[in-house]
Structure formats: structure tokens, C-alpha cells
Amino acid sequence: MxxxxxxxxxxxxxxxxxxxxxxxxxxxxxxxxxxxxxxxxxxxxxxxxxxxxxxxxxxxxxxxxxxxxxxxxxxxxxxxxxxxxxxxxxxxxxxxxxxxxxxxxxxxxxxxxxxxxxxxxxxxxxxxxxxxxxxxxxxxxxxxxxxxxxxxxxxxxxxxxxxxxxxxxxxxxxxxxxxxxxxxxxxxxxxxYPDLAFALPDPEPPEPSQRSRRTVALGLMEYHGTSADRGRSTEIYAEYEAKIVEFARWLVDEGYRIRLVTGDPADEVVVNAVLDDLRRTRPALVDSRVVREPAASLGELMGQLAGADLVVASRYHNVQSALRLSKPTISISYATKNDILMEGMRLAEFRQSIRTLSVPRLIEQFRALEARAGRIEPAMREKNTEYTARLEQQFAVLSKTLIDAGPAVRAGRP
Missing domain, CATH: 3.40.50.2000 (Glycogen Phosphorylase B;)
Structure with missing residues (x-):
């Protein structure tokens, strides 16, 4: 300095x-x-x-x-x-x-x-x-x-x-x-430049598994709307919870293994809602087909996503992490930033707004994504290589302009 x-x-x-x-x-x-x-x-x-x-x-x-x-x-x-x-x-x-x-x-x-x-x-x-x-x-x-x-x-x-x-x-x-x-x-x-989390390294590869069921990482979010929705926040959350519970039931009934993931401690209320419903409505299936292991870091979350075949998520960095790992992903988007991530990976057709979420349409998107997964993943890996190179460029700029360039001048001084 x-x-x-x-x-x-x-x-x-x-x-x-x-x-x-x-x-x-x-x-x-x-x-x-x-x-x-x-x-x-x-x-x-x-x-x-x-x-x-x-x-x-x-x-x-x-x-x-x-x-x-x-x-x-x-x-x-x-x-x-x-x-x-x-x-x-x-x-x-x-x-x-x-x-x-x-x-x-x-x-x-x-x-x-x-x-x-x-x-x-x-x-x-x-x-x-x-x-x-x-x-x-x-x-x-x-x-x-x-x-x-x-x-x-x-x-x-x-x-x-x-x-x-x-x-x-x-x-x-x-x-x-x-x-x-x-x-x-x-x-x-x-x-x-891309989101900084695209610079994170790949997690350790998951242990080889003998499981026959395909695994879906289901990213949950306690969503109450924006500041403009304070009067309807409880209603907005209840609608989202009911729909995500319905989709979780469908996944279990179709034979998928679900890994529940979150991005914030507040999301545990949705985790509990899904688990409580499945224990009540699918008691013979829930223990064998639903996994919940809380992650303490984004690295741990990425390690969990690495073992999934497909991802359906809402939180921005749940979606970003899945894309970083080149996992076929559906975004239940709560903000335009999610849509931009999906567009960057050429997955724009596999998104929905959390405000107007349709479970039948989500099921259609899921089936289409699963059918095309093998063709989608190579293009995602190519895009990830591009993002990593761009972030390396930014880090070089930061070193040159901020850390190696010497001290700043105090405000008000020439």
C-alpha cells in the first residue's frame, strides 16, 4: 500500500x-x-x-x-x-x-x-x-x-x-x-462480472452410490414478498408453502429421492412444513425418500448438490450453486436476478415466478428438463469456464487498482 x-x-x-x-x-x-x-x-x-x-x-x-x-x-x-x-x-x-x-x-x-x-x-x-x-x-x-x-x-x-x-x-x-x-x-x-460464487472450487466428488432412485435437490425459501407486500405477507407465504408441499408429494409419489436444501436459517419453517406433510400423508415413504442435512456453508451446500441429478430451487445462491455445478436446474424465481442467471445458462424456459407458481406447469418443466439433461450439461460446463476466466480478470483488476496501487486520499484533500 x-x-x-x-x-x-x-x-x-x-x-x-x-x-x-x-x-x-x-x-x-x-x-x-x-x-x-x-x-x-x-x-x-x-x-x-x-x-x-x-x-x-x-x-x-x-x-x-x-x-x-x-x-x-x-x-x-x-x-x-x-x-x-x-x-x-x-x-x-x-x-x-x-x-x-x-x-x-x-x-x-x-x-x-x-x-x-x-x-x-x-x-x-x-x-x-x-x-x-x-x-x-x-x-x-x-x-x-x-x-x-x-x-x-x-x-x-x-x-x-x-x-x-x-x-x-x-x-x-x-x-x-x-x-x-x-x-x-x-x-x-x-x-x-459474474457472481463471485462462480469462482468457488468444485466440491469433493460424492461417494459412489448404489442408489437406484434419481435424486432431486429441492431448494426451499421462506418467501413473504417485498416491502410493498407487508399487508399480504402471511397470505403470500401460505400460497407458496402449499404449492411446494404439493410438488414434494408428487416427487415422492413418482419415486424420486428428495434432498431438501436451504440458504438461510429462516427457511427451516418451510423444511418443517414439507416434512410434516409427508410424514402425515406418505408415512411409509418419507424416511427412505427424503434427506435433510443442514449445510453450514455454501461449500457444504455445493457438496450436497453435487450428488443430485436435478435441482429445483428459489434462493438465488441455491440456483447459482446448481448452475455452477452444471446441474440441470429449474428456478422458482423470487426476483429478476434469478431469471438472469437462468438466461445466462440458456435455461430461460425452465423458470417460473414464485408469485404465480403453477405446480402442473412445474411438473411439465421438470419432465422436459430431465429428458434433455444430457444435452444441457455440456453447454453449462462451457459457460462455467467462461465465468471463471472473467472473475480471474476482475481479481487482477482489484489487485492493481486497490491493493497494489498505494494509499487513497482522504476526503476533502487534493
Whole structure:
């Protein structure tokens, strides 16, 4: 960094809370940093510092004062602590980011509004981080991030303000870059690269199996809609759960072996719903045809998917991981980003919106996918080779422009 000492790098994001997709982006970034910059001092500023330190052995700090200190004993004291935390963060964050030369936001949908979102939660924290880091003279990098057009004026202002302060920006698809352009950000110099998780290595090959049944990985998601659907969130979830349970019954009745997979701890409610239904309606089949082994990382999830013949999933990184492994996949898409993944792999016909999910159509798509699997997989492997090469190019750019280029200039200085 031009200072005669190792670079100090912070990785910033909603990490340590159990979301496997976010951790996959972290895993890919850590692999790059440790291979190309082994002397770098790496730490994390994240939403679950204790869990992240336990898993990765990396020094970690909470993003906000409230995350660090927790709620009060009553509802009133919790509200007071939240309000105090917003004020405290105005002073805490600038002091925190003085420690670093570079702050990296690795992948993730950090500029999205596809799920329920409070503007004074993540959007505010992201904006305050960018302001604090640039004031301290640190470079900020948004690397292969996802974005969508924010309808709420406050969220739009916070997201575009944070992005303008970044030293380096890249997006994981054209839609994300176009979304930021629509919101008023100049993206003419910003590149599009694949999702960081496409840089993860292949998992260990599964043990040879004597099973005669074909295995379907069924990715589940606790879906309640977006912020605009708060009044109907319970109804939206109930409709999705009923349909996914119906499809699971069909798979069991047709003789398939099901592996239930998720991407976030919240998804366990759907797992339980499927298992409870099958135990009640198919008691003689459920134990022999349904497998549930929770994964602690995206790498473990990929290892489970490696043993599947076909994948049907909703969460973005369930779909992405299946495509990364060249598995014939159907996306029950909760956002356009899922559709873009499928289009990139030339699987656009094998997708449905989670909002209008039709089980009969899903069964038709499943049968068509299974019949064409042998022709689909070679094209998927070719695309994965292309994605890996593109990400290697981006890592070289990051080294050149962020880590090897020397210190940044503090905000307000020439």
C-alpha cells in the first residue's frame, strides 16, 4: 500500500447471520486475497461478528452499535437503544474505519430491494460505512454486487449515495448496472462480472452410490414478498408453502429421492412444513425418500448438490450453486436476478415466478428438463469456464487498482 506495511483490508456485509449465499461471496473473496495477497491483514465488519470469527478465525466487529450491544429488557428500552445507536454510529463508524486501507463489499445483493427492507437498517449502514471509510482515506470496493431499482426515495438516496463514494464498482449482471443507472448513478465506467460464487472450487466428488432412485435437490425459501407486500405477507407465504408441499408429494409419489436444501436459517419453517406433510400423508415413504442435512456453508451446500441429478430451487445462491455445478436446474424465481442467471445458462424456459407458481406447469418443466439433461450439461460446463476466466480478470483488476496501487486520499484533500 505504499506505507511499508501489509495492507489492512476490511470485508463489509451482512455476514455471520447464516445466509449461505452471502458467505459464498465471502469465501470467494477470501480465496483470492489469501492467494494473491498473503501478507494482507484481513478482518470483517459484519452483522454477526462472533459467528463469523468462530467459522473463519477472522477478527470481526459489529457493523452498528446496536448489533454490538443488543436490545434492552423491555420494548421501550429497546427502542431507546436503537435510537441511541443511530446517533452513536455517527461517531463510532469513522473511528472504526480509520483502521483500514481498503474496504471490500464482496458480492451479495447489497443494493437490492427484492425482499422486505427498512431504509434505516442496511441501506443507512451501507451509506454511513462509505462516508466513514472515505473520510478516513480508505478505498471502498463494491465487487460483483447485485442491485435493483429502489422505489422508496430514502432507500434510493442512500444506495446511490453509497455507490457514488465507492472507489471501485462492478455488478453481477446487466440488470444491476442498469438499475443504478436508472436511479441516477453514472455507471459508464463500471464493468459487469459474474457472481463471485462462480469462482468457488468444485466440491469433493460424492461417494459412489448404489442408489437406484434419481435424486432431486429441492431448494426451499421462506418467501413473504417485498416491502410493498407487508399487508399480504402471511397470505403470500401460505400460497407458496402449499404449492411446494404439493410438488414434494408428487416427487415422492413418482419415486424420486428428495434432498431438501436451504440458504438461510429462516427457511427451516418451510423444511418443517414439507416434512410434516409427508410424514402425515406418505408415512411409509418419507424416511427412505427424503434427506435433510443442514449445510453450514455454501461449500457444504455445493457438496450436497453435487450428488443430485436435478435441482429445483428459489434462493438465488441455491440456483447459482446448481448452475455452477452444471446441474440441470429449474428456478422458482423470487426476483429478476434469478431469471438472469437462468438466461445466462440458456435455461430461460425452465423458470417460473414464485408469485404465480403453477405446480402442473412445474411438473411439465421438470419432465422436459430431465429428458434433455444430457444435452444441457455440456453447454453449462462451457459457460462455467467462461465465468471463471472473467472473475480471474476482475481479481487482477482489484489487485492493481486497490491493493497494489498505494494509499487513497482522504476526503476533502487534493
Amino acid at each position: 505504499g506505507r511499508g506495511r501489509p495492507p489492512r483490508i476490511a470485508i463489509f456485509g451482512l455476514l455471520g447471520s447464516g445466509n449461505l449465499g452471502n458467505h459464498g461471496s465471502l469465501d470467494a473473496m477470501l480465496r483470492f486475497l489469501r492467494a494473491s495477497h498473503p501478507d494482507a491483514e484481513i478482518s470483517c465488519v459484519c452483522s454477526g461478528p462472533e459467528e463469523l470469527t468462530r467459522q473463519y478465525g477472522i477478527p470481526s466487529t459489529a457493523i452498528t452499535w446496536y448489533q454490538e450491544h443488543g436490545p434492552g429488557r423491555t420494548r421501550l428500552t429497546t427502542v431507546v437503544r436503537k435510537l441511541y445507536g443511530k446517533l452513536a454510529d455517527l461517531f463510532r463508524m469513522p473511528r472504526l474505519f480509520r483502521r483500514y486501507d481498503v474496504v471490500i463489499v464482496p458480492g451479495m445483493g447489497v443494493l437490492e430491494t427484492t425482499l422486505e427492507l427498512n431504509p434505516w437498517g442496511w441501506p443507512y449502514a451501507l451509506f454511513l460505512m462509505c462516508v466513514s471509510a472515505r473520510m478516513a482515506g480508505a478505498k471502498v470496493a463494491f465487487v460483483s454486487v447485485g442491485a435493483s431499482v429502489a422505489r422508496e426515495r430514502s432507500v434510493r438516496w442512500l444506495y446511490t449515495g453509497a455507490a457514488r463514494l465507492a472507489t471501485y464498482r462492478s455488478f453481477r449482471d446487466e440488470l444491476s448496472r442498469d438499475s443504478m443507472r436508472v436511479m441516477g448513478l453514472d455507471v459508464s465506467q463500471d464493468e459487469v
